[in-house]
Ligand SMILES: O=C(O)C1=C[C@@H](OP(=O)(O)O)[C@@H](O)[C@H](O)C1
């Protein structure tokens with residue numbers, strides 16, 4: 216849905232989700248956050264005029280567009296109505312801005328910008344909101360000096376604010392841990408393209424969230440840049456490659472899609488998402504197979520992805536490669552017969568909130584038994600009851616519990632506007648599932664539209 220006048224619900228303190236008997240809808244979801252971030256980064260380094268079509272225009276991508284512009288070498292023109300972002304060189308070289316760059320809660324953009332600032336002569340200071348100032352950057356900061364870039368955490372705790380001394384991104388060989396976030400590796404891969412010499416990146420342990428690195432390599436290839444690799448152990452970025460500009464089209468967001476697939480799963484209805492298929496590099500498409508294992512029917516064809524709900528039962532699943540859809544699957548598991556064990560998800564503890572703790576707390580409020588482990592969650596399905604859901608300034612907690620509210624009476628979502636991080640039109644899209652076009656009410660029962 217094209218962004219029109221901003222949805223007034225973004226400013227509410229809480230909303231009650233209306234229940235829905237069933238669903239049979241085609242849902243057009245917004246463009247991918249991860250692809251939009253990658254294309255923005257690559258376009259900004261390319262020296263070419265580049266237009267992103269079907270771009271995600273949300274808090275995170277707007278922070279990134281403004282962050283890139285702060286380095287002085289490009290303009291990023293956002294056209295919300297047409298869902299495009301046009302990146303054009305200003306003709307000026309990159310340079311560290313005098314003011315610090317504030318990136319809000321945008322984790323991937325902030326991590327991409329740290330390495331990018333390595334190309335900007337002078338000292339760039341990059342910070343974010345309160346939660347961002349707790350999120351880890353240390354592995355990335357430790358990997359940059361070997362390439363010629365000094366980057367430090369101002370408070371010495373590995374989190375923003377970060378200061379980057381740029382202008383001598385030489386290249387060479389570096390090492391990085393892949394255990395905390397794949398975004399560090401993606402940040403190095405993208406920004407190494409402008410290094411003076413080849414860059415060799417050795418991953419010192421097991422890389423998590425691998426599909427995101429595949430997405431980075433695919434986005435680079437689409438824009439003319441090749442990466443050499445030895446599996447996930449070593450990547451080489453050859454120097455002196457020419458970028459392709461022009462226009463790129465962002466595919467629908469697989470994490471955003473998850474909420475509407477979950478609606479089909481919990482309501483026993485059917486939802487089709489056009490414009491995305493099994494061949495996507497977005498690892499979150501894997502949720503479709505997970506929901507099929509839980510009893511839904513899935514099909515991938517020229518129409519896109521269709522999920523039809525069925526008798527739900529619990530499963531055992533390792534979700535290391537699709538962390539962002541863990542909260543979605545956990546909510547579906549609350550309605551399933553038996554137990555669902557989700558493993559290998561320690562990275563959820565350092566996202567917009569501690570998502571293992573948040574999902575555990577909020578499902579328990581709905582009367583669902585959850586065992587919380589450091590890197591896992593065990594959910595025993597049942598009949599969830601209505602509750603007031605805290606969302607912890609985390610878009611994904613708001614969106615997945617909204618789906619619980621389609622089936623369970625009395626689910627109130629606090630701070631519904633937090634969806635703007637990745638899905639500003641979420642509530643409007645949810646409206647489209649309802650025959651009367653209204654998915655929410657104010658807590659006094661008055662319809663919002
Ligand atoms: O590269 C990306 O676009 C992302 C990588 C993932 O992070 P981790 O690699 O930290 O798991 C994911 O959670 C995030 O929403 C987007």
Ligand SMILES: C=C(OP(=O)(O)O)C(=O)O
Pocket residue numbers: 320321322323324539566567611637
């Ligand atoms: C973890 C997320 O984002 P980021 O790390 O980019 O802030 C997310 O969108 O779920």
